[in-house]
Amino acid sequence: MKTVLVTGGAGFIGSHTCINLIENNYRLIVVDSNINSSPKSIERIRQLFKNKSIDLSDLLNFFHGDIRDKNFLNQIFANAKKDKSPIEAVLHFAGLKSVEDSFKDPMLYWENNVVGSLTLFEVMQSFNCNTVVFSSSATVYGITSQKSVDESSVINPNNPYGQTKAAVENLLEGIFKSYSDKWRIANLRYFNPIGAHESGLIGEDPNDKPNNLFPIICRVAGGTYKNLKIFGRDWPTIDGTGVRDYIHVMDLADSHRCALDFLLNNQPQFLNLNIGTGKGTSVLELIQIFSDVNECDISYEFCERRPGDLPVVIANNRKAIELLNWCPKKNLYDMCLDGWNWQKLNPNGYK
Ligand code: NAD
Numbered sequence: 001m002k003t004v005l006v007t008g009g010a011g012f013i014g015s016h017t018c019i020n021l022i023e024n025n026y027r028l029i030v031v032d033s034n035i036n037s038s039p040k041s042i043e044r045i046r047q048l049f050k051n052k053s054i055d056l057s058d059l060l061n062f063f064h065g066d067i068r069d070k071n072f073l074n075q076i077f078a079n080a081k082k083d084k085s086p087i088e089a090v091l092h093f094a095g096l097k098s099v100e101d102s103f104k105d106p107m108l109y110w111e112n113n114v115v116g117s118l119t120l121f122e123v124m125q126s127f128n129c130n131t132v133v134f135s136s137s138a139t140v141y142g143i144t145s146q147k148s149v150d151e152s153s154v155i156n157p158n159n160p161y162g163q164t165k166a167a168v169e170n171l172l173e174g175i176f177k178s179y180s181d182k183w184r185i186a187n188l189r190y191f192n193p194i195g196a197h198e199s200g201l202i203g204e205d206p207n208d209k210p211n212n213l214f215p216i217i218c219r220v221a222g223g224t225y226k227n228l229k230i231f232g233r234d235w236p237t238i239d240g241t242g243v244r245d246y247i248h249v250m251d252l253a254d255s256h257r258c259a260l261d262f263l264l265n266n267q268p269q270f271l272n273l274n275i276g277t278g279k280g281t282s283v284l285e286l287i288q289i290f291s292d293v294n295e296c297d298i299s300y301e302f303c304e305r306r307p308g309d310l311p312v313v314i315a316n317n318r319k320a321i322e323l324l325n326w327c328p329k330k331n332l333y334d335m336c337l338d339g340w341n342w343q344k345l346n347p348n349g350y351k
């Protein structure tokens, strides 16, 4: 059984990926500062498996700490080595993710996302751990006239958050160029993950107020927010509202396990992969599907376009599908059903 380190594993995507990895026979060490998450997500994962009579005490170990703290990371790697289960790979989710906040405090974003990643890669290198799956983002792409973006599209992020993701990708490319006989690297460029684990035990629970569309729709459905403000009704799209490529978080989680398996079973290499469904959905279409599947009304009003927004962002996901033996399985109905189920069962998140 291979031991892998999951940074940011208490967060939204990390926690869902932990479930998939455990189900696929990986032993996990999770580190998280909980700056944007609750350690309760880890307890819920334990509960989920306990409900199936599986005890995770040896398979899931959580350590509270910050990836910028080199001593902390050294200790994690050293202890795993001492326990005769050295860390063989890292799934690197830890990072700050708000575009809006990154404009307010770009230095914090560069420090946390870039310096944090550099510290992690230095410690990995010193322990001869050279396999990493990095959480990148579709935000790294610049504006394009292509119907969907493929991995060779121009990288030109228009916000500090996206710039930190592009910087870490560049750093990893540099590392690979210098040590191409050793490092196995996959930058997964996520599109728009939504939904939750079907159990309703884990889901998205940001410490701050959410900025993304889906958690806001859930809050309107639950009555926490009066209505949804739709940013623009005159985009050049099917109905004038923004179009995005929404992917179920469990499909996204599965792409990590597939990328990890692929890297571990192949020659050292450097990969950039789009992780989306390849299908676009407008804001109004998403509201309609959410209302239909969950039998509720979502009230909304139109307002000004959000600065920096793009009309359409859709993944060309062919490369990931061909290479990884991965394919998104869940549709928008599943995403809306599971996302609302989590919100209904946990109106205050993990609190
Ligand atoms: P999240 O905020 O729920 O999870 C990130 C986790 O990292 C949190 O638990 C947070 O506490 C932890 N963290 C942050 N800085 C840390 C540090 N210095 N040391 C240790 N832990 C730290 O976000 P998420 O949605 O699960 O996203 C996971 C990753 O994927 C992030 O890197 C994010 O930028 C990236 N991403 C997310 C999306 C999205 O729409 N959710 C899209 C593209 C990329």
Ligand code: UDP
Binding pocket: 192, 211, 212, 213, 214, 216, 228, 229, 230, 231, 232, 241, 242, 243, 244, 283, 306, 309, 313
């Ligand atoms: N959006 C909106 N109201 C909101 C949040 C988002 O109309 O309160 C729109 C946004 O303009 C975009 C789509 O919903 O067209 C998805 O936005 P989100 O922030 O979820 O993802 P991103 O734009 O980062 O891909």
